[in-house]
Amino acid sequence: MTIELPKEARQQAIASIERYFEENMEQRIGNIAAGALLGFFLEEVGPSIYNQAVADAQERLQMRVTELDIEVHEDEFQYWRKYDKKGKGR
Template identity: 75%
Template sequence: MAIELTKEARAQAVASIERYFRENMDEPIGNVAAGGLLGFFLEEIGPAIYNKAVFDVQERLQARVSELDLEVHEDEFQYWRKDERSSKGKK
């Protein structure tokens, strides 16, 4: 599955790469080269980050699902018990 960015996100990422090179490297990088570098990162490293994020979400969802019984549990066959409790108060 290819990782795609919106046009706006891609433009911001390319601008960020250009700025990084301007401020931290000996030579600036052009727009086309920055776009190529971004494409490389998305194809080469992006899947590792994406897979880690999916794994993290799965862990969180599994934890929430395991707590679901505690959050929505209802005791069964409570009708008569409710009646018994109210009868004790009437005596």
């Protein structure tokens, strides 16, 4: 699966790579080279990040499903209890 960024996000990522090189590597990287580097990371490292995000989401959803019975539990056979409480108060 190829990970693709929306056009604006890709442009921002490229600008961020260019800035990183200027500030941390003390050299400039061109727009084309920054785009190629971004493409490399999306193809090489992106799937690992994506897979971890999917695993995190699955774990979170599984926890929510496990708690579902507690969260939405309704006591059963409650009809007569409301009448029993009224009768005791007389």
